[in-house]
Amino acid sequence: MTTLLLRLAGPLQSWGASARFVQRTTENAPTKSGVLGLLAGAEGRPRDADLSDLAALRFGVRIDRPGSRIRDFHTAENRDTGRALPLSDRYYLADAVFLAGVEGEDTFIRRLYTAVDAPRFLPYLGRRSCPPSHPLLLQDNASLSSLPLEDALRNTPWQGGRGPLSHRPPREQPPAELNMLLDCPPQDTPDIQLRDTPLSYNPSHRRYAMRGIQARHATASAPVHDPTAHLRPAPTARHDSPAPPLATDDF
Numbered sequence: 001m002t003t004l005l006l007r008l009a010g011p012l013q014s015w016g017a018s019a020r021f022v023q024r025t026t027e028n029a030p031t032k033s034g035v036l037g038l039l040a041g042a043e044g045r046p047r048d049a050d051l052s053d054l055a056a057l058r059f060g061v062r063i064d065r066p067g068s069r070i071r072d073f074h075t076a077e078n079r080d081t082g083r084a085l086p087l088s089d090r091y092y093l094a095d096a097v098f099l100a101g102v103e104g105e106d107t108f109i110r111r112l113y114t115a116v117d118a119p120r121f122l123p124y125l126g127r128r129s130c131p132p133s134h135p136l137l138l139q140d141n142a143s144l145s146s147l148p149l150e151d152a153l154r155n156t157p158w159q160g161g162r163g164p165l166s167h168r169p170p171r172e173q174p175p176a177e178l179n180m181l182l183d184c185p186p187q188d189t190p191d192i193q194l195r196d197t198p199l200s201y202n203p204s205h206r207r208y209a210m211r212g213i214q215a216r217h218a219t220a221s222a223p224v225h226d227p228t229a230h231l232r233p234a235p236t237a238r239h240d241s242p243a244p245p246l247a248t249d250d251f
Contacts, residue, residue, distance in 0.1 A: 002109040003145040003152040006035070006116065007159050008098040010133045013067070013125035014091065017196045017208075022088040024074075026126065028066065029181055031196040032059045033208055034126045035100050038136075039112050040201070044120030048202045055197055055209075058103040060182035062153045062218060064174075065160035067096025092130070097160045103149035113137070113144055150216065153180055158220040174220035184212035191215045 014026040015034045036054045045051075072090040077083060102109070116123070116136055124130050137143040138156070145152040158174035184190035190212030199207040 001103055001148065002106040003101050003103045003147060003149050004109045004113055004116075005099060005101045005138060005143045005145060005152060005156060006038075006136045007134060007138055008035075008100055008125055008132065008136070009096075009159065010125045010130055012070075012092040012094055012127075012130045013096055013098075014093065014130055015126040017194050022086050024088060024090040026069070026091045026093055027194070027196075028093070029061050029063055030098050030100050030126070031194065032183075032211060033196040033198040035059065035061075035102070036198055037201060038123050039102070039115065041121035042115040042119035042123060043112070044115075048200065051198050051200065053108065055199070056104070058149050058183045060101050060103075060149050060153055060180060062099040062101075062156075063096075063179045063181075064099055064158055064220075065095070065097040067093040070094050099153060099156060099159055101149050101153055103152075110144070116143075150180070150182060153182075154218045158222055161222075174222055176220065178218045178220045180216040180218055182214045182216060184214045188212075188214065 008030055013030070014024070015029065015031045016025055017027050017031050017033070018025065036051065036057070036059075040049065040051065040054060070092050072092065074088045074090045076085045078085060102112070123132060123136060125132055138159075142156065145156075147155060158178070160174060192213045192215070193210050194213060195208045195210050197209040197211045199209055
């Protein structure tokens with residue numbers, strides 16, 4: 001088994017599981033349906049495509065920075081008729097950062113990694129109006145892990161230091177403990193349940209199944225700060241170059 005990790009960071013995110021009609025709510029963390037929809041879009045799957053392979057993946061998310069919940073009083077009108085549409089309340093998570101992961105068979109996970117690296121449809125964080133502010137894939141191929149999902153989430157350095165300076169914790173130090181939400185194995189008793197396992201994204205008949213979720217905690221580890229990580233190495237001087245190297249006296 002292989003695990004694919006995605007960093008979900010952006011000014012706004014919205015992960016609705018029970019949003020209906022004029023109340024468009026958001027959960028406190030990314031939903032399985034939302035993240036699998038992102039992966040399906042990266043692969044270019046149509047809305048009515050079979051999702052059984054994606055739904056079978058084990059899913060989990062770590063809350064690196066919970067953000068703050070904001071409400072948008074939403075007005076709109078039909079562009080063709082000019083008629084006003086029903087007023088609605090839409091909720092978002094502002095300045096949140098999550099680390100989401102899916103675990104599955106190695107070939108399939110690597111195919112998803114390639115799709116996220118060059119997506120067919122632009123990814124968004126729950127709603128089309130919520131683009132990511134940072135690459136979804138971690139640096140240095142760290143998004144692919146041979147560890148099981150829970151261990152991969154525990155061992156990956158904290159990602160919550162990324163974001164607006166005004167919302168970063170003091171000295172960018174992680175909290176002592178991070179919350180995790182994981183798919184509950186069938187033989188265990190879930191802590192909570194959520195109807196967010198996608199069966200069909202067909203807009204005329206979206207369908208979702210219940211999912212058991214276990215709550216866990218992880219100790220946060222700060223990312224290693226390397227100020228030279230983004231520097232390019234200087235070209236090596238060739239001995240057959242026509243220009244002689246500068247001597248110390250030239251300075």
